[in-house]
Amino acid sequence: MTPHAARPIPPAAGTCPRRRRGLLAAALLAGAGLSAAWAADPAPAPLPVLSPGAKPVRVGFICPLSGGSGDFGNSARLGAELALKEINEVGGFLGRPIELVVRDDKATPDLGRAAAEELVRKEPVAFTLGYCNTGVAMKSLDVFQEQQHVLVVPVATGTAITAKYPAKDSYIFRTSPRDQIQAAFLVEEVVVRRGLKKIALFADTTGYGEGGLNDLKRFLAEKGVEAVQISRFDLGVSSLANELREAQAAGAEAVIAYSVGPELAVLNASRAAAKYTGLVLGPWPMSFRTVWDKSGGAAEGAMTVQSIVPDLNNERRMSFIARLKRHAGDTPIASLMAAAQTYDALHLTMRAYFQARGESGPALKKALENLQRAYTGVVTTHAKPFSDEDHDAFSGNMIWLAQWKKGQLAYVYPDDARKAAVIQRKQK
Numbered sequence: 001m002t003p004h005a006a007r008p009i010p011p012a013a014g015t016c017p018r019r020r021r022g023l024l025a026a027a028l029l030a031g032a033g034l035s036a037a038w039a040a041d042p043a044p045a046p047l048p049v050l051s052p053g054a055k056p057v058r059v060g061f062i063c064p065l066s067g068g069s070g071d072f073g074n075s076a077r078l079g080a081e082l083a084l085k086e087i088n089e090v091g092g093f094l095g096r097p098i099e100l101v102v103r104d105d106k107a108t109p110d111l112g113r114a115a116a117e118e119l120v121r122k123e124p125v126a127f128t129l130g131y132c133n134t135g136v137a138m139k140s141l142d143v144f145q146e147q148q149h150v151l152v153v154p155v156a157t158g159t160a161i162t163a164k165y166p167a168k169d170s171y172i173f174r175t176s177p178r179d180q181i182q183a184a185f186l187v188e189e190v191v192v193r194r195g196l197k198k199i200a201l202f203a204d205t206t207g208y209g210e211g212g213l214n215d216l217k218r219f220l221a222e223k224g225v226e227a228v229q230i231s232r233f234d235l236g237v238s239s240l241a242n243e244l245r246e247a248q249a250a251g252a253e254a255v256i257a258y259s260v261g262p263e264l265a266v267l268n269a270s271r272a273a274a275k276y277t278g279l280v281l282g283p284w285p286m287s288f289r290t291v292w293d294k295s296g297g298a299a300e301g302a303m304t305v306q307s308i309v310p311d312l313n314n315e316r317r318m319s320f321i322a323r324l325k326r327h328a329g330d331t332p333i334a335s336l337m338a339a340a341q342t343y344d345a346l347h348l349t350m351r352a353y354f355q356a357r358g359e360s361g362p363a364l365k366k367a368l369e370n371l372q373r374a375y376t377g378v379v380t381t382h383a384k385p386f387s388d389e390d391h392d393a394f395s396g397n398m399i400w401l402a403q404w405k406k407g408q409l410a411y412v413y414p415d416d417a418r419k420a421a422v423i424q425r426k427q428k
Contacts, residue, residue, distance in 0.1 A: 051095035060128030071334030079339035112136035134158025154345035183215035200252035212258030244274035261288035344377035
């Protein structure tokens with residue numbers, strides 16, 4: 001599967017197309033220390049171009065593009081395609097085009113592993129971006145690790161993904177906020193910031209739900225709080241009204257739910273039937289367009305952890321959203337967060353690839369752990385995203401609380417919009 005045909009992309013606000021391309025080329029080349037002149041001159045001429053017939057740099061991409069998780073898998077694909085297009089516009093990798101080698105894992109662990117085997121052992125590709133579902137990722141990690149092949153996870157958030165191997169030995173990196181920090185953030189919000197003590201926990205029976213539930217229980221226990229109710233449910237559940245009635249009867253002031261888009265839509269749609277009056281919060285899948293649409297707007301007021309929130313006052317983000325929508329055409333963008341994190345992941349990893357002078361494996365791993373120049377992304381500015389002790393790009397200060405309001409996501413706290421526009425340095 002090849003990327004969609006190129007579509008024209010508008011420049012960033014206040015930046016002409018040629019200058020924007022020049023700045024991107026300078027960042028890529030300077031990241032490898034290959035062109036001091038480019039780094040010093042913001043508008044060099046001529047711009048780098050792709051060499052006709054040059055062998056492409058192939059990048060693996062594995063996500064669910066069909067089935068129940070296709071909404072955020074296709075959003076991630078759109079982000080990767082947009083980044084690839086921009087990099088190729090400024091000459092790719094020293095004249096070699098970047099090419100995505102795409103595989104659909106259908107949110108199925110065995111298919112995810114088969115895709116990993118194919119890309120790493122048979123294709124092969126220089127590195128891989130992949131996985132939206134924690135269970136699918138966990139099934140596949142040892143393929144990348146055994147072959148010393150860099151996997152950058154831009155979407156899946158299960159805490160275990162980057163904990164399976166010690167960072168000093170691991171080839172697994174992540175540019176999404178792991179559930180451990182999302183769960184801590186949610187507990188801090190309801191228990192500390194809002195002073196609520198009666199919390200109900202809802203979680204699906206997948207590995208993702210199990211991991212999130214365990215994180216929530218641990219952080220609640222650290223605050224001296226025990227959940228008044230814990231409800232588990234399978235994917236495909238049609239109603240959670242009875243469970244919400246039980247939560248209401250137990251006096252739950254807030255429900256924190258760990259699941260994916262369709263089931264979180266069911267949870268929100270069940271609120272009215274159950275007459276549940278407390279808060280509803282969840283990790284980042286609560287932001288999927290599916291949640292609003294399939295709940296018939298019943299998600300109004302539901303809160304979610306986000307790494308990026310649309311903000312008309314942030315030119316960099318709004319320019320990215322405009323370019324992404326132009327590239328997507330009629331394809332719906334179900335998850336801005338999945339698209340933006342994947343866009344940043346490809347740009348960031350290509351800078352490391354330049355720094356590694358086109359070498360994969362151990363050299364690319366080392367470059368990611370010792371990135372020489374900051375990457376100014378659309379989600380955040382990554383200065384030192386990774387080290388040989390930490391392969392997660394996010395810390396708790398880099399995420400925000402958003403809320404569904406009339407079909408759109410907005411910051412719960414207006415002051416967060418100001419903070420999000422400032423570089424949030426990763427904390428240890």
